Amino acid sequence: xxxxxxxxxxxxxxxxxxxxxxxxxxxxxxxxxxxxxxxxxxxxxxxxxxxxxxxxxxxxxxxxxxxxxxxxxxxxxxxxxxxxxxxxxxxxxxxxxxxxxxxxxxxxxxxxxxxxxxxxxxxxxxxxxxxxxxxxxxxxxxxxxxxxxxxxxxxxxxxxxxxxxxxxxxxxxxxxxxxxxxxxxxxxxxxxxxxxxxxxxxxxxxxxxxxxxxxxxxxxxxxxxxxxxxxxxxxxxxxxxx
Amino acid sequence: xxxxxxxxxxxxxxxxxxxxxxxxxxxxxxxxxxxxxxxxxxxxxxxxxxxxxxxxxxxxxxxxxxxxxxxxxxxxxxxxxxxxxxxxxxxxxxxxxxxxxxxxxxxxxxxxxxxxxxxxxxxxxxxxxxxxxxxxxxxxxxxxxxxxxxxxxxxxxxxxxxxxxxxxxxxxxxxxxxxxxxxxxxxxxxxxxxxxxxxxxxxxxxxxxxxxxxxx
Numbered sequence: 173x174x175x176x177x178x179x180x181x182x183x184x185x186x187x188x189x190x191x192x193x194x195x196x197x198x199x200x201x202x203x204x205x206x207x208x209x210x211x212x213x214x215x216x217x218x219x220x221x222x223x224x225x226x227x228x229x230x231x232x233x234x235x236x237x238x239x240x241x242x243x244x245x246x247x248x249x250x251x252x253x254x255x256x257x258x259x260x261x262x263x264x265x266x267x268x269x270x271x272x273x274x275x276x277x278x279x280x281x282x283x284x285x286x287x288x289x290x291x292x293x294x295x296x297x298x299x300x301x302x303x304x305x306x307x308x309x310x311x312x313x314x315x316x317x318x319x320x321x322x323x324x325x326x327x328x329x330x331x332x333x334x335x336x337x338x339x340x341x342x343x344x345x346x347x348x349x350x351x352x353x354x355x356x357x358x359x360x361x362x363x364x365x366x367x368x369x370x371x372x373x374x375x376x377x378x379x380x381x382x383x384x385x386x387x388x389x390x391x392x393x394x395x396x397x398x399x400x401x402x403x404x405x406x407x408x409x410x411x412x413x414x
Numbered sequence: 415x416x417x418x419x420x421x422x423x424x425x426x427x428x429x430x431x432x433x434x435x436x437x438x439x440x441x442x443x444x445x446x447x448x449x450x451x452x453x454x455x456x457x458x459x460x461x462x463x464x465x466x467x468x469x470x471x472x473x474x475x476x477x478x479x480x481x482x483x484x485x486x487x488x489x490x491x492x493x494x495x496x497x498x499x500x501x502x503x504x505x506x507x508x509x510x511x512x513x514x515x516x517x518x519x520x521x522x523x524x525x526x527x528x529x530x531x532x533x534x535x536x537x538x539x540x541x542x543x544x545x546x547x548x549x550x551x552x553x554x555x556x557x558x559x560x561x562x563x564x565x566x567x568x569x570x571x572x573x574x575x576x577x578x579x580x581x582x583x584x585x586x587x588x589x590x591x592x593x594x595x596x597x598x599x600x601x602x603x604x605x606x607x608x609x610x611x612x613x614x615x616x617x618x619x620x621x622x623x624x625x626x627x628x629x630x
Contacts, residue, residue, distance in 0.1 A: 263550050
């Protein structure tokens with residue numbers, strides 16, 4: 173579903189993505205973890221080309237990412253993205269946030285889009301907020317709306333870029349619950365996160381990134397109990413102690 | 415006095431009709447061109463960005479009087495034959511659009527880049543992202559700087575007086591020439607007219623700002 177082949181990216185002199193090879197099969201949930209600045213967010217953002225790459229190839233569903241223009245927009249429509257800062261459209265209601273893509277990009281009728289939007293909002297448990305503006309919602313609710321907005325496009329893949337990092341602790345669970353449901357329903361997902369609990373319960377595979385490289389990939393169970401690389405051992409040692 | 419007052423009224427009316435003509439058309443063209451330039455300057459296409467930047471650098475950095483001379487002396491050599499007031503509209507629009515472009519671009523820059531990223535990631539094109547997400551949110555931030563630009567434009571129309579367009583300032587010169595004893599009343603009448611125009615522009619701006627403030 174997602175294929176990254178020898179991907180390289182530099183920010184000036186900093187080699188943020190080094191020789192990234194990553195294959196994700198349909199229905200697979202891949203969790204990318206690693207220390208801050210390791211390049212995991214950048215990796216996630218290259219998959220729908222919010223970040224460009226300097227070398228290598230990225231393909232989604234067998235199609236190489238177009239450089240720009242309408243074809244790139246078309247591909248992005250098939251790739252859902254959830255951001256750390258939610259990025260809900262501030263001047264539109266919750267319902268309009270979810271229907272905008274289906275109406276403007278998929279050319280669905282408003283009635284159709286409304287109906288499906290309510291379905292998605294129910295799915296993540298915020299349908300009762302449909303007529304409010306984003307600023308009137310809690311962080312957890314906003315992030316669930318963001319998930320519904322992405323799902324309303326009926327994407328082939330969902331990308332999550334640290335979806336719970338900007339949330340208060342008590343709101344993290346409601347967002348993770350929605351993501352776990354989604355994983356169970358067979359959605360292909362790439363999740364950049366610091367939530368090790370989510371990685372353990374929902375991931376099929378954990379990819380550990382450090383210093384711009386994919387250092388280690390394994391099943392969650394193997395990775396957490398028996399990490400191979402020193403870098404991963406060091407990282408897990410630091411985060412699992414408390 | 416008997417002769418002066420009716421003549422003052424007539425020339426005030428004539429003069430400010432022409433001032434409003436210059437202001438109206440120049441504001442319209444400058445807004446259209448300036449908005450397009452701002453879109454060029456934030457577009458993903460490098461040649462359009464370069465064009466927008468060069469336009470702003472050339473026309474914002476050249477004195478308005480120099481542009482007037484260029485239009486009045488230069489355009490006729492290219493075979494452009496239009497009335498003087500339209501030379502003034504062309505010059506004022508060309509000059510003001512550079513400032514409009516920058517005011518709109520500053521408004522665009524106040525919108526969180528995450529808004530545009532989210533829009534692109536649901537598959538909206540550059541035009542849709544701009545029209546649906548960025549410009550509506552930029553509109554409120556744009557009003558104060560745009561108001562200053564329109565006010566400057568209203569007063570810049572006075573320069574046309576030096577190039578054969580008898581608008582309000584031109585009428586002031588004529589009044590002083592024809593009615594030398596009444597120099598102060600003439601001056602205050604014309605100055606009052608400009609103050610009134612600017613007050614109307616400011617009033618519209620603050621009404622708009624209040625209206626857009628509710629949307630959030």
